[in-house]
Amino acid sequence: GENVEQHPSTLSVQEGDSAVIKCTYSDSASNYFPWYKQELGKGPQLIIDIRSNVGEKKDQRIAVTLNKTAKHFSLHITETQPEDSAVYFCAVRPPTDSWGKLQFGAGTQVVVTP
Amino acid sequence: NAGVTQTPKFRILKIGQSMTLQCTQDMNHNYMYWYRQDPGMGLKLIYYSVGAGITDKGEVPNGYNVSRSTTEDFPLRLELAAPSQTSVYFCASSSLGSSYNSPLHFGNGTRLTVT
Numbered sequence: 381g382e383n384v385e386q387h388p389s390t391l392s393v394q395e396g397d398s399a400v401i402k403c404t405y406s407d408s409a410s411n412y413f414p415w416y417k418q419e420l421g422k423g424p425q426l427i428i429d430i431r432s433n434v435g436e437k438k439d440q441r442i443a444v445t446l447n448k449t450a451k452h453f454s455l456h457i458t459e460t461q462p463e464d465s466a467v468y469f470c471a472v473r474p475p476t477d478s479w480g481k482l483q484f485g486a487g488t489q490v491v492v493t494p
Numbered sequence: 495n496a497g498v499t500q501t502p503k504f505r506i507l508k509i510g511q512s513m514t515l516q517c518t519q520d521m522n523h524n525y526m527y528w529y530r531q532d533p534g535m536g537l538k539l540i541y542y543s544v545g546a547g548i549t550d551k552g553e554v555p556n557g558y559n560v561s562r563s564t565t566e567d568f569p570l571r572l573e574l575a576a577p578s579q580t581s582v583y584f585c586a587s588s589s590l591g592s593s594y595n596s597p598l599h600f601g602n603g604t605r606l607t608v609t
Contacts, residue, residue, distance in 0.1 A: 389534065412593055416600075423498070423584050423600030424537070431594050469536060473592060479544055480525055480591020481552065482598070484536040 382407045382474040386485030393492055399457040401488045403470035406451065412473035413453045414482070415444060419466045427468075428455070460492045496520055500585050500601035507575040507608045515570040515604050517585030525588045526568040527552075527598070528560065530581040537584065543568055544591070575608045582606070 383406040393399045403413075411432040416424035430437045430444045430453065437444050441460075446453040457464055467489050471482040501516045519526065524545045529537040539552030543562040557579055559571040568587075572579060583604045590596035 384536075386536075414592070414597065416598075421602065423586070423602050424598075425600065426597035429594060429597065471592075479542060479550075480588055480593055480596070480598075481527070481539055481542060482592050484529075484538075486534055486536040 382410060382472055382483040384470065384472050384483050384485045386470050386488060388488060389486065390489045391491070393460050393490070395460055395462060395492050395494050397460055399455075399460055399464070399490055399492075401455045401468055401470070401490075402452055403454070403472075403485050404450075404452040405472045405483075407472075407474055408448070408451055409475035410472045411475055413444070413446060414471050414473075415442075415455050416469045416471065416484075417466045418469065418487075424469055457490075460490075462492050462494060465490055465492045498585055498587055498599050498601035500583075500604050502604060503602070504605045505607070507572075507606065509575060509577065509608060511575050512571070512573050513575070513606075515572070515583055515585075515606075517568045517570065517601060518566050519568075519585075519587040519599070520566065521587060521589070521599065522565060523587035523589050523599070524565065525591045526562065527586045527588075528558070528568070528570045529584045529586065530554065531584060531603070532581050540570065540583075572606075577608050580606060580608045 414429035
């Protein structure tokens with residue numbers, strides 16, 4: 381089955397700096413790559429996603445890039461703010477799946493220090 | 495529109511006890527999922543359902559059971575609780591299965607401790 385690795389597991393950044401989280405996957409035919417943000421005491425929430433036919437997508441201060449050849453995709457957060465502190469999960473939808481099941485990475489704890 | 499609601503928020507069980515984690519959604523979503531979250535392990539799929547009366551196992555189904563008698567409700571049953579089931583449990587739903595324009599909507603979780 382699909383295997384998703386996420387790095388780093390923890391990331392500490394100064395407010396205003398950029399943060400980058402990278403995920404690699406194993407099945408080159410996987411076609412959907414969402415990112416979820418989990419704030420303390422809450423469930424994960426979708427923040428951005430990308431399909432396999434797109435190389436990059438931006439939404440204000442966040443962006444996702446996809447390298448299908450290398451089988452990795454990354455989340456970029458620019459001008460980080462304290463409210464960006466959370467756990468971020470990448471996920472992959474395997475091509476063989478018909479029911480919308482996602483394979484999640486292990487998560488990255490991001491801490492933004494003022 | 496409350497979204498996905500999970501109860502209880504916290505629960506402590508003794509080994510061998512049973513309980514049901516409740517999940518209800520008011521978005522008329524057909525697809526519903528149960529995940530467990532352990533530190534450093536991400537989210538693992540326990541069971542899922544693609545509509546009332548239809549359920550199937552996910553990656554880690556042992557020790558759990560589910561039912562889906564209505565579109566809104568998807569309870570997760572733990573029989574004979576074990577310490578390995580200590581975790582945070584999340585219920586999620588989506589309209590078409592997780593895909594572009596059909597994201598997962600998560601509840602706020604149930605933190606379960608088995609001692």
